[in-house]
Amino acid sequence: MVGFRALVLMGILVIAAAVSRSSAQQGTEIARPRMIAESTAIVPGEINWIAVTWDIKKGWHTYWPGQNSTNFTQVFEITGPEGFEIGKAIWPGPKRHEPTEGLLDHVYEKQATVIVPIKAPSDLPVGSKVTFLANLEYLVCDALCIPGFAELTLELPVARERTPSRDSALIKQARERAPKPWPKGETPMRARWEGDSVRFDVPGATKLAFMPGAKSVVPEELIAEGEVEGERLVVRFEPKPGRATGLLAVTRKDVQYPEYFVVDLQRPDSK
16 A cells, blocks of 8 residues: 555646646636635724635535645735734644545535634724735645635724624634544543554544644555544554644534544654
C-alpha cells in the first residue's frame, strides 16, 4: 500500500496537469465565496462573529486545510482595523473523499462556512463604520482542479446593540456543528498512544474516522485504517517524534450529522 506522504506527491502531479488544462476557467465561479456577519452591526467590547462561506456547484468540492493527497497550499487571511482581536478561524468538519484508487482527500461539498470570532475594542465609537478584509486562495475540483482567488470586504456599522443579519442562522449553524474540544475529566471517550498507533474508543459510535491536521505526524495507512465501522479505531503513524493532531469524526445511530472532536496527542517518547 502506498504511504500517505507518497500520495501527497502523486496529488501534486494530478493538480499540475489539471490546472494547465483549465487555465481559462475561474475557481471563484464554481466555489463562490461570500464574507458575512452574524449581526448587522459591531458592538464595542464584545465578541462578534464573521465568516466566509462558499457556495459550491454540484459535483465539485473544495478542501479542508489538513493532510490531503491533492496537495495545495491554501490561504485564508482575515484582517481588520487596529485594535480588533481576530480569533482563529474555525473550519467545519470535512468528509473523506477518494478521487481515485490510492488517493484520499478531506473535502467540502455544496457549502462550507468558516467562522471567525472578532473582539471589538471597548472604546469603538458608536455610529462609525469598520471594514474587514478576507484574502483567499483555494482549490476546487471534480475530474480536474481549478484554483480560486478572492479578496473580499465586509463593512459594518458600530452600534450599542446587535440585530441578527440575514446570514445569522448560517453562522449559528456553523458554530453548533464546529469541531468540539476533546472531552476532559470523566468521559467514556478515550484517545491514547499505543506504540506507534493511536487508539480511539467511543462507546455508542457506529463509525469513526480520523482526519490528520497539516502538522500532524503522518499516518502510515490512512486510506485503509483511517475509518472504521464501530466504536474503536486504531491508526498507525510513522515512527517519528511529534503530535497526532486533527479531527475525529464520530457517527452515531439516528443522528443526521457526524460530531467532530479536536485531537491533539503528544507522542509519549517525544521531547
